[in-house]
Amino acid sequence: MNLAILGAGQLGQMLALAGVPLGIKACFLDPQPDAPGSRVGAQLIADYADRAALDRLSTQCQLATFDFENVPVDAAAYLAGRIPLHPSPQALAQSQDRLREKTLFRSLGIPTAPFQAVDSLAELVAAAGQIGLPAILKTRRFGYDGKGQVWLRESADCAAAWHQLGGQDLILEGVVAFRRELSLIAARRPSGETAFYPLAENVHRGGVLDMSRPALPHPALQAQAEAYGRRLLDQLDYVGVLALELFDCAAGLLANEFAPRVHNSGHWTIEGAVTSQFENHLRAILDWPLGETGLTGPCAMRNCLGVMPDTGRVLAIPGTHVHDYGKSPRPGRKLGHITVTAPDDAHLIQRLEALEGLLIAS
Amino acid sequence: MNLAILGAGQLGQMLALAGVPLGIKACFLDPQPDAPGSRVGAQLIADYADRAALDRLSTQCQLATFDFENVPVDAAAYLAGRIPLHPSPQALAQSQDRLREKTLFRSLGIPTAPFQAVDSLAELVAAAGQIGLPAILKTRRFGYDGKGQVWLRESADCAAAWHQLGGQDLILEGVVAFRRELSLIAARRPSGETAFYPLAENVHRGGVLDMSRPALPHPALQAQAEAYGRRLLDQLDYVGVLALELFDCAAGLLANEFAPRVHNSGHWTIEGAVTSQFENHLRAILDWPLGETGLTGPCAMRNCLGVMPDTGRVLAIPGTHVHDYGKSPRPGRKLGHITVTAPDDAHLIQRLEALEGLLIAS
Numbered sequence: 001m002n003l004a005i006l007g008a009g010q011l012g013q014m015l016a017l018a019g020v021p022l023g024i025k026a027c028f029l030d031p032q033p034d035a036p037g038s039r040v041g042a043q044l045i046a047d048y049a050d051r052a053a054l055d056r057l058s059t060q061c062q063l064a065t066f067d068f069e070n071v072p073v074d075a076a077a078y079l080a081g082r083i084p085l086h087p088s089p090q091a092l093a094q095s096q097d098r099l100r101e102k103t104l105f106r107s108l109g110i111p112t113a114p115f116q117a118v119d120s121l122a123e124l125v126a127a128a129g130q131i132g133l134p135a136i137l138k139t140r141r142f143g144y145d146g147k148g149q150v151w152l153r154e155s156a157d158c159a160a161a162w163h164q165l166g167g168q169d170l171i172l173e174g175v176v177a178f179r180r181e182l183s184l185i186a187a188r189r190p191s192g193e194t195a196f197y198p199l200a201e202n203v204h205r206g207g208v209l210d211m212s213r214p215a216l217p218h219p220a221l222q223a224q225a226e227a228y229g230r231r232l233l234d235q236l237d238y239v240g241v242l243a244l245e246l247f248d249c250a251a252g253l254l255a256n257e258f259a260p261r262v263h264n265s266g267h268w269t270i271e272g273a274v275t276s277q278f279e280n281h282l283r284a285i286l287d288w289p290l291g292e293t294g295l296t297g298p299c300a301m302r303n304c305l306g307v308m309p310d311t312g313r314v315l316a317i318p319g320t321h322v323h324d325y326g327k328s329p330r331p332g333r334k335l336g337h338i339t340v341t342a343p344d345d346a347h348l349i350q351r352l353e354a355l356e357g358l359l360i361a362s
Numbered sequence: 363m364n365l366a367i368l369g370a371g372q373l374g375q376m377l378a379l380a381g382v383p384l385g386i387k388a389c390f391l392d393p394q395p396d397a398p399g400s401r402v403g404a405q406l407i408a409d410y411a412d413r414a415a416l417d418r419l420s421t422q423c424q425l426a427t428f429d430f431e432n433v434p435v436d437a438a439a440y441l442a443g444r445i446p447l448h449p450s451p452q453a454l455a456q457s458q459d460r461l462r463e464k465t466l467f468r469s470l471g472i473p474t475a476p477f478q479a480v481d482s483l484a485e486l487v488a489a490a491g492q493i494g495l496p497a498i499l500k501t502r503r504f505g506y507d508g509k510g511q512v513w514l515r516e517s518a519d520c521a522a523a524w525h526q527l528g529g530q531d532l533i534l535e536g537v538v539a540f541r542r543e544l545s546l547i548a549a550r551r552p553s554g555e556t557a558f559y560p561l562a563e564n565v566h567r568g569g570v571l572d573m574s575r576p577a578l579p580h581p582a583l584q585a586q587a588e589a590y591g592r593r594l595l596d597q598l599d600y601v602g603v604l605a606l607e608l609f610d611c612a613a614g615l616l617a618n619e620f621a622p623r624v625h626n627s628g629h630w631t632i633e634g635a636v637t638s639q640f641e642n643h644l645r646a647i648l649d650w651p652l653g654e655t656g657l658t659g660p661c662a663m664r665n666c667l668g669v670m671p672d673t674g675r676v677l678a679i680p681g682t683h684v685h686d687y688g689k690s691p692r693p694g695r696k697l698g699h700i701t702v703t704a705p706d707d708a709h710l711i712q713r714l715e716a717l718e719g720l721l722i723a724s
Contacts, residue, residue, distance in 0.1 A: 013382070020379055020401055022673060023686035039382055040402055274681065274703065289678040296658055311384060316651040319636065324385035341636065 001286070002027055004061035004083070006048060006076065008037025010325035010334070011262050012067035014270070016040035018278035024286075027061050029053055036325045037067070048075040058082035065240060065285055069095050069259055070142055086239035086285040087260045094236065095260045098140045098171045105255045108231045112255050113247070114174035121162040124172060128155055131174040137161045140169040147207075151175075176254060178247035182215060185266040186229040187241045187280040187290050194233055195280060195290040196226045197273060200265045202245075205305075208332065212265040213300035214272065224253050232258060241266070241281035264303070264334070271321050271339045272299030297341055298348040302355060304336040309358040314338060317354045319347070363648070364389055366423035366445070368410060368438065370399025372687040372696070373624050374429035376632070378402035380640035386648075389423050391415055398687045399429070410437040420444035427602060427647055431457050431621055432504055448601035448647040449622045456598065457622045460502045460533045467617045470593045474617050475609070476536035483524040486534060490517055493536040499523045502531040509569075513537075538616055540609035544577060547628040548591040549603045549642040549652050556595055557642060557652040558588045559635060562627045564607075567667075570694065574627040575662035576634065586615055594620060603628070603643035626665070626696070633683050633701045634661030659703055660710040664717060666698040671720040676700060679716045681709070 001024050005012045008028035013036040016026035026041030033045050046053035048071055057064065057079065064085040066076065069092060076089040094100050102115045116127040118137065128135055133155065139148035150161040152172075181204070185197040199222055201215040215221075229244050243263030245256040266277035275283075275291025283290050307329050314320050317340070324336040340355060342348035363386050367374045370390035375398040378388035388403030395407050408415035410433055419426065419441065426447040428438065431454060438451040456462050464477045478489040480499065490497055495517065501510035512523040514534075543566070547559040561584055563577040577583075591606050605625030607618040628639035637645075637653025645652050669691050676682050679702070686698040702717060704710035 017379060017382055020375070020688075021683070021685040023670075023684075023688055025401060025688075039387060283677060286674075288674045291677065292680050308385075312648075312650045315645060315653065318654050321383070322385075323383040326382075326385055326387075 001025065001063070002061040003282075004029065004057040004064035004079065005037065005041070005067055006030075006064070006071045006079070007067035008032070008035035008041075008043050009067055010036045010323075010327070010336075012037035013040055013325060014267075014276075014278045014323075015065070015067060015262065015281060018276060019282055022279070022282060024282060027057060029057055036327060039326060048072050051078065054079050055082070063285060065281070066092070067261060069261060087242070088237070088239070091236045091238055091242075091260045095258055096141055097169075098138055098143070098173075098257070099169070101257055102171070102173075104232075104235070108228075108235055110228045110231060110255045111252065113176045116172050118170040118172050121159065121166065124158050124162055124170075125155065127172040128152060128158055131172060134175040136173050136175060137165055138171050138173060139165060140171050149207075176247055176249055178249045178254070180215075180248050181256070182221075182225065182246045182248050182253070183212070183263065183265040184225045184229050184244045184246065185241060185263060185269065185277050185293075186226075186233060186244065187277075187284045187293075188233040188238045189284045189290060190239050190287050192234070193290055194230060195293050196222075196229060197266065197269060197277070197293045198222065198295060199225055199246075200268065202265050206332070208305060208334070209264050209303055210305070211300060211302050213268060214295055221248070221253065228253065228255060240284045241277050264337075267323070267337050268299050268301040268339050269293075270323075271341050272296055272301075297343065298345050299339055299341045300348060300352055301337050301339045302352070302359060303334055304338065304359065306331045306333060306335070308335050309338075313358055314355065317351050317358075318342075319351055320355065363387065363425070364423040365644075366391065366419040366426035366441065367399065367403070367429055368392075368426070368433045368441070369429035370394070370397035370403075370405050371429055372398045372685075372689070372698075374399035375402055375687060376629075376638075376640045376685075377427070377429060377624065377643060380638060381644055384641070384644060386644060389419060391419055398689060401688060410434050413440065416441050417444070425647060427643070428454070429623060431623060449604070450599070450601070453598045453600055453604075453622045457620055458503055459531075460500055460505070460535075460619070461531070463619055464533070464535075466594075466597070470590075470597055472590045472593060472617045473614065475538045478534050480532040480534050483521065483528065486524050486532075487517065487520050489534040490514060490520055493534060495519075496537040498535050498537060499527055500533050500535060501527060502533050538609055538611055540611045540616070542577075542610050543618070544583075544587065544608045544610050544615070545574070545625065545627040546587045546591050546606045546608065547603060547625060547631065547639050547655075548588075548595055548606065549639075549646045549655075550595040550600045551646045551652060552601050552649050554596070555652055556592055557655050558584075558591060559628065559631060559639070559655045560584065560657060561587055561608075562630065564627050568694070570667060570696070571626050571665055572667070573662060573664050574630060576630065576657055583610070583615065590615065590617060602646045603639050626699075629685070629699050630661050630663040630701050631655075632685075633703050634658055634663075659705065660707050661701055661703045662710060662714055663699050663701045664714070664721060665696055666700065666721065668693045668695055668697070670697050671700075675720055676717065679713050679720075680704075681713050682717065 008030035028037040028043040203211040243259040247254040321339040370392035390399040390405040565573040605621040609616040683701040
């Protein structure tokens, strides 16, 4: 089985790695030469919009997916006209626009922070008045890892924020006080069968995910998150893995955004769950039974940003699992991740502390 | 880091898969086009003895290993003269000749079944008298999975056996009564650090490994096996993973043979141990700290011989992990394996029974 993957980043690489034992060959399309995925599959180096490249993929492959949510919807739709593509271009389109995404949440009764579309400075000032400050002005499209966002702390900030981002489609979102960010990794196959991983708790540093690990079990919270996740999956007639980011607030869970793909906050599932998110994405799009999502034991994942720590020193810490994406270093760039497993929480904490020393040093 | 691997079978494929997250790129040499390893690395299609191909590998790679024990020792030695190669050509040579292998065991005080070199029919008759019958006449070289072996049940069988195998270097081995076959997967790095997995119990069908799983813990047996394994590793100044096959007899453990490589009886370590045998082989040859070898829970591995069962039906059984090597079917050929994990032994047995139905049907 040849699987076309639009995007050959580390997510594509890990999908391809999960696919090899299942007899799946990955064929990537990515404009970036020598992308991480190319280590585990063939790579066509071309723009996503390149129709000839998409045609070639569709003759070589029987099925298609993507590894990031900024794939042009047109390209996805074109490919989907030739071979089955999951998740659907419609789900992709919904996730690419913060306004459509939040409106979808609202229509499904999934609570969110207050938000409002903003198309002029006057609208921004009015929205800031209605939503209240602090709030965050965001581009509706192509934002990630905190990019394309400006904080408004007082109404005087409106003009500067508009100056910085105006001219693009924008949304103003209220800032909500939350205890922590959680994410729910969910999978759904064409039959409607769904599977949900235990909620993960995420810690960011400088707007970028730094650590992710399964949250302490909380059945009510898990049930609420899964109810929201199921509504979203069913509404989108979704096929594949989806990540739903949630804020854990005093008033309950608020949905922040969803990613129509495997997600950084699910990397711990490779060693920490019976079935990884990558394998479950493949099972879902191939319409195979979904795999168990239960934990195999205590674990946590740390991202390696800007520089990879020395592999030998990391591996000297018991229970470490190194994932080097093979990318060239650049300040703040996600170069890899390390998952730490342990027989119990006490050992996990010890090991994470030892790892912290190496991540700081590097 | 580019790693040259002589042989691109399923063992090479799984080594390469373990290498990608560690930042290791595999470059295979294998005369067989489209070998399993080629899905996870570059493949040079050439004979092992092809000096130009070996030269090319040595300029592209910083380190070398092999995935099967019938690599010509000359080729390994030639490559080892250019870049570090682990395990050493000496260890490879010892394992290729049953007489040298058994003589080595004997010299290290590691018990074996009685054996004797046989170079003529007269010597065969004499050896059969000394060792006693039943016994097995084997070629000293290139035997695997029961090939190159003839059973002698009575002295009248000698002539026919000699007729069948005579003209090659031969060894006569006494047949010992054993409860079960065990294997010890061991790893050693240049510093001398060693690691041993829990003993695995192997069940054969038609001379080919059918099932392998961690044996019930037996500290005395484990200690005895590890003592033998350590003597062997140290004597060979071994670097990498080695598999030692043992017979569990009334009188204790007898060594049958060793393989200077990752081994089919260690495939369960991918999901069933904290660190897989493949990752530990890479850690050993890269002189990185060895990973934990403890079990993650109950598990067992079944080989898929001749035909792969339907993936979707296998995955409908909880805890199954499919490994399809991507080889074309042929009667009796090892096409893949399936590891079953479970939270407890009762579930493991249920799941294995469900799998048995699919393996028989396929």
